[in-house]
Amino acid sequence: MKSFFIAMIIAITLAYCLGDVANSWWGMNIIVGDEIVSPFESVLAVAAMGLVFGIIGFIIAVSVIGAIVIGIGAAAVALFAMGVSAFWPVLLIAAIIYLMRKDTPRHAVS
Secondary structure, three states, X not given: OHXXXXXXXXXXXXXXXXXXXXXXXXXXXXXXXXXEOOHHHHHHHHXXXXXXXXXXXXXXXXXXXXXXXXXXXXXXXXXXXXXXHHHHHHHHHHHHHHHHHHHOOOOOOO
């Protein structure tokens, strides 16, 4: 959670800086209803858009990582099931031999 807050602070700072640069260098302004929005409000709008894009990026990253983990887990279960289904006769014979050898009493020869 700490990393998430740090990422959001960085995103807001970058958006604020880029908005200030765009406003001062290129004279870019946001116009709402035939009125130019003040530079501070336009920077806030850009920061809000940066925050929204940061949250969307976080959600996509978590979804992709979750899908990869689920895919790896499903592949592991499938490989295990395939291995057991391919070698079940060998495992059955090994279990029968183990159970037969375990039950036979060993008498000491004197």
